[in-house]
Amino acid sequence: MADVGTAPDLAARAREADTPRDCLVARFGSDRPLRLDAGVELSPFQIAYKTYGTLNAERSNAVLICHALTGDQHVANVHPVTGKPGWWETMVGPGRPIDTERYFVVCPNVVGACMGSTGPASTDPATGEPWGLDFPVITIRDMVRAQAMLLDELKIDTLFAVAGGSMGGMQVLQWAASFPERVFAALPIACATRHSAQNIAFHEVGRQAVMADPEWRKGRYLVEGANPRKGLAVARMGAHITYLSDAALHRKFGRKFQDRDNPTFTFDADFQVESYLRHQGISFVERFDANSYLYLTRAMDYFDLAADHNGVVANAFAGAQTRFCVVSFTSDWLFPTSESRAIVHALNASGARVSFAEIVTDKGHDAFLLDEPELFAIVRGFLDGAAKARGLKNGR
Amino acid sequence: MLSRLKRDLTMAEAARGPGGARVDLLLVADMVAPGARVLDVGCGDGELLRLLGENRGVDGRGIELSREGVNECVAKGLAVIQGDADTDLADYPDDTFDYVILSQTLQATHRPRVVLEHMLRIGRHAIVSFPNFGHWKIRLQVALGGHMPQTDNLPYAWWDSPNIHFCTIKDFRGLCDVAGAKMERAVALNAWGTPLRFNAPWWFWNLFGEQAVFLLSRRG
Numbered sequence: 001m002a003d004v005g006t007a008p009d010l011a012a013r014a015r016e017a018d019t020p021r022d023c024l025v026a027r028f029g030s031d032r033p034l035r036l037d038a039g040v041e042l043s044p045f046q047i048a049y050k051t052y053g054t055l056n057a058e059r060s061n062a063v064l065i066c067h068a069l070t071g072d073q074h075v076a077n078v079h080p081v082t083g084k085p086g087w088w089e090t091m092v093g094p095g096r097p098i099d100t101e102r103y104f105v106v107c108p109n110v111v112g113a114c115m116g117s118t119g120p121a122s123t124d125p126a127t128g129e130p131w132g133l134d135f136p137v138i139t140i141r142d143m144v145r146a147q148a149m150l151l152d153e154l155k156i157d158t159l160f161a162v163a164g165g166s167m168g169g170m171q172v173l174q175w176a177a178s179f180p181e182r183v184f185a186a187l188p189i190a191c192a193t194r195h196s197a198q199n200i201a202f203h204e205v206g207r208q209a210v211m212a213d214p215e216w217r218k219g220r221y222l223v224e225g226a227n228p229r230k231g232l233a234v235a236r237m238g239a240h241i242t243y244l245s246d247a248a249l250h251r252k253f254g255r256k257f258q259d260r261d262n263p264t265f266t267f268d269a270d271f272q273v274e275s276y277l278r279h280q281g282i283s284f285v286e287r288f289d290a291n292s293y294l295y296l297t298r299a300m301d302y303f304d305l306a307a308d309h310n311g312v313v314a315n316a317f318a319g320a321q322t323r324f325c326v327v328s329f330t331s332d333w334l335f336p337t338s339e340s341r342a343i344v345h346a347l348n349a350s351g352a353r354v355s356f357a358e359i360v361t362d363k364g365h366d367a368f369l370l371d372e373p374e375l376f377a378i379v380r381g382f383l384d385g386a387a388k389a390r391g392l393k394n395g396r
Numbered sequence: 397m398l399s400r401l402k403r404d405l406t407m408a409e410a411a412r413g414p415g416g417a418r419v420d421l422l423l424v425a426d427m428v429a430p431g432a433r434v435l436d437v438g439c440g441d442g443e444l445l446r447l448l449g450e451n452r453g454v455d456g457r458g459i460e461l462s463r464e465g466v467n468e469c470v471a472k473g474l475a476v477i478q479g480d481a482d483t484d485l486a487d488y489p490d491d492t493f494d495y496v497i498l499s500q501t502l503q504a505t506h507r508p509r510v511v512l513e514h515m516l517r518i519g520r521h522a523i524v525s526f527p528n529f530g531h532w533k534i535r536l537q538v539a540l541g542g543h544m545p546q547t548d549n550l551p552y553a554w555w556d557s558p559n560i561h562f563c564t565i566k567d568f569r570g571l572c573d574v575a576g577a578k579m580e581r582a583v584a585l586n587a588w589g590t591p592l593r594f595n596a597p598w599w600f601w602n603l604f605g606e607q608a609v610f611l612l613s614r615r616g
Contacts, residue, residue, distance in 0.1 A: 325470065326477075344477050345487045353455070355470045356477035358463055377471040385473020 010222055013114070013289060014130060018123050020048045020109075020116025021080040023073050026153045034111065034146050037139040037302075044125065047150045048116025049073050049108035052092065053100035055156070061392055062156045063098055064147065065107040066164030066171035068369075069296050070236075070288055072115040075107040076100070081115075081287045090371055097380040102387070102394065103160060108150055110143040110171075112296055114289035117146070121222060121289040132291060133219035140167070140303045144174045148182070160390055161383060163187035165368035166335065167296070170303050173343065176324070177305060177316040185386040187379065189327045190368045192339035193313045193346065194304035199334060202242055203297040206235035210290045219291055232290040233281030240280045245331040245364035249273060313346035320347070323389070324354040325382040327368070327375060334365040355382060412589075417447055419589030420525050420607055424499055427523055427581060427611045428452055432494035435459070435519065437481045437511075438501030442469035445476070457493075459484060482506045485514035493519040500607075502526045502568075503559040512575045516614045522577065525609040528584065530564030530602040549606065565602045572612060581611035 019025075026047045028034065033043030050073040055062060065075050065088065072079075076086040076093045092098045092105055109117040112135070120135040127134075151159070162175045162183050169191025176186045195203075210216055213231025217224050241249075253273040257263070260270065269275040309315035324347055328340035337358050347354040359374045361367045368375065412418055421444045428434060430452045436445050439458030442465075448454035458476035460466045469476035477484075481498070482505050496519030498511065503526055505511045515522040527549055528534075537545035544554040552559065563571070565584060572579055584592045584605025592605055601608070 323475065344479075348477075348487050349489060351489065351492055353457065353475045354477060355475045356479075357467045357470045358478055359467070360463065374467055378467060381471035381473045388473070 010225065010227060013121055014123070014222060016081065016116065017114050017119060017121035017130075017289070018116075022077065023048050023050050023080075023109075023116060025049075025116060026150050028149060028153075032149065034142065034149065036136050036142045038136045038142075040136050042111070042118065042136060042138075045111065045118035045146070046116070046122075047108050047111065047118075047146055049106060049150060050075065050077065051107075052076055052105040053103055055104040055154075056392075059156055060158065060160060060390065061103050062151075062154075062159050063103040063105050064151070064159050064162045064175070065092060065098070065105060066143075066147075066162065066168035066175075067107065067110065068164070068166040068168045069239075069300065070284065070293075071168070072113065073107045073109040074115075075105070079287075082283070087369060091376065091379065097376045097383065098161075098163065102392070103383075106151070106154065106156075108147055110167075110296070111146040112138040112143070112292060112299060114292040119289070120219070120291035120295055130222040132222065135291070135295065137298055137302075138295060139299050140170045140174050141178060141308075143299065144171055144178055147171070147175075148179055151182070158182050158184060160392065161185040161187060161386065163189070163379070164191075165189035166191055166365065167300050169335075170300065173305060173316075174303075176320060176322050177309070180317070180320050180322055183322045184390055185383065186322050186324045187327070187382065188324070188340075188343065189375075190329060190332050190335045190340075190365055191343075192335050193306060193316075193343055195301050196339070199242075200301045202239065202334075203301055206239055206297060207294050209234040209238065210294060213290075216290060219294075221290065227285075228290045229282075229285040232285045232288065232293060233278075235293060236284040236288075237277040237281045240277060242334045243364055243366040245333065245362055247331060247362035248364050251362065252276075313342070314349035317347055317350040317352050320350060320352040322352065323386055324352055325378065326354060326356045327378060328356075328358045329363070329365070329367040329372075330358060330360045331362045332365040332367065417443065420585060420609060421447055421499065423583055423585070423591070423609050424497060424523055424525055425451060427609070428454060428495050428497075430454070433457075433492070435488070435493045435496045437485065437496060437498045437515070438504070439469065439474075439476055439499075440465050442472055442474045442476060444497065444499055445469070445474050446472065449474075481511050485511065485518065488514075488518040490517055491520060495519055495521045495523055497523045499523075499525050500527065503562050505561060508561050508563075509571060509575055512571060512577065512612075516575065516577055516612065520613065521580070522612040523609065524568070524612065525607060526563065526568065527559075527607050528565050528602065528605045529562040530566060531606050532603050533587075533606075535603075565605055565608045566598065568608065568610065569598070572610070576615045577612040578615040579610060580613055582608065584608045 033041035109115045112119045114121045124131045169188035172188040210231040213228035215226040216228035256272045258275040305316045306313045328337040344356045434456045436458045445456040459479040466478040496515040534545040584601040
């Protein structure tokens with residue numbers, strides 16, 4: 001694998017973690033600590049976020065977008081590090097299903113991540129060095145708590161909607177469970193009420209790949225000027241397979257060779273699919289912090305709504321007035337439809353107003369990020385119906 | 397997508413009222429109190445839910461078997477989930493709804509009795525509409541034609557019909573008895589979608605009603 005990322009990259013990484021570009025930052029001083037499930041307080045801390053559109057006079061048109069494991073706040077603008085389009089530009093923007101002409105969209109970077117919200121790459125004020133593994137383990141509930149503090153800061157009492165896929169969907173469910181009175185409509189996509197054993201297993205492989213890289217230096221790579229890029233790239237390669245499907249990989253690559261007509265009888269990337277995965281791994285390490293990857297995968301592993309509510313998921317949503325729209329994809333084997341059905345059963349059992357659609361696609365888990373017209377129609381229809389019930393006007 | 401939807405709606409060709417809505421749906425809607433909480437089991441493309449929402453301010457939910465139907469409903473802003481009347485009603489707690497509606501779907505369920513019992517459990521009222529297999533045209537086709545009946549409303553050949561549990565109005569009254577349902581109101585429609593005379597005897601309804609709509613509640 002080609003070597004990428006050297007010491008200057010690490011300096012940039014640290015800068016991005018503390019003073020992110022092209023976004024807003026809410027800083028919470030020692031008077032407003034974040035109380036973590038781990039039993040400690042994080043203080044001071046900061047949340048980096050982006051907003052799109054305009055908050056109306058009634059402050060009733062805010063939509064919170066929760067990003068997935070390796071996403072960030074740059075949902076609908078050119079990414080300042082990669083130069084690529086926002087990760088959900090097909091869904092969020094003027095005239096898009098989550099219409100920024102109509103809604104005020106807020107997308108925060110989760111706590112524990114590396115794009116400007118406090119995480120293991122941020123500077124620990126106690127030492128003046130990056131937190132590294134001294135950063136406390138965080139949970140999905142901690143992320144949501146921090147987001148609620150951000151909304152307090154923005155003086156947004158009730159969200160019109162919360163939307164997100166995968167880890168973002170977990171946050172959506174947690175929002176509805178933790179702050180039901182603050183969520184009018186919830187859109188959990190391709191997610192589950194708990195992380196399955198298989199998914200924890202995949203995450204563990206990824207973490208072990210990072211930690212097996214000698215450059216990881218027991219998590220102190222930022223201090224010691226190292227970079228566990230090979231370990232993180234392998235973690236990403238493995239994870240990326242789980243975001244696709246057998247059919248999609250076959251459709252895209254089949255057994256086609258990369259820039260050659262015959263096998264080389266070496267361990268070069270003979271096959272297109274190998275070359276593709278290597279590229280995915282390399283481009284990922286340019287924008288993501290290895291320790292953040294450990295922390296965020298851990299947060300997903302710990303997610304279990306039932307465990308937090310006496311073993312019954314339905315208790316998490318008891319008496320919920322929130323309207324839900326649950327979406328799954330036929331070829332998603334990371335968060336299969338059966339997981340979404342379990343969410344729907346729990347919501348039905350608690351008497352919540354719920355819609356559920358399964359979309360036929362061969363694109364696997366990643367389908368929620370891709371061009372899926374049926375998904376767009378469903379999100380648009382669901383939000384339109386909710387906006388009507390909420391008394392939101394068309395346009396601003 | 398549309399052809400698939402039509403297949404699921406056994407009454408796709410049914411008579412339509414002034415607003416373009418199906419007569420049987422208007423009749424069902426008429427039995428629902430304004431502002432009620434309603435579950436429409438087998439809601440198809442959501443026409444009844446839309447009608448109930450617009451005309452009667454109903455808080456409506458739906459279950460639909462076909463994925464296309466569900467996605468179309470959700471895109472219309474209706475609260476509909478993909479599910480099966482035979483298996484998924486068990487997930488709902490008692491008394492969740494004021495009305496549970498089974499519109500032209502009873503004959504396609506595997507266990508009509510279990511479905512009806514669940515409807516009466518999770519709703520204070522149940523509304524069931526179904527094609528009457530005792531209608532004279534159907535009787536004639538079986539008795540004189542010697543073959544399984546096919547009509548405009550029930551166009552399927554016996555080998556590819558989704559309808560596996562046909563019944564007559566008389567049969568349905570029998571099911572109400574065993575399932576513990578009290579009949580509050582019943583209407584039979586003739587082939588033109590006109591309600592039959594209210595005071596006509598049951599045998600008359602059973603012979604001339606092409607479809608029937610029953611409003612039920614739990615007995616005792």
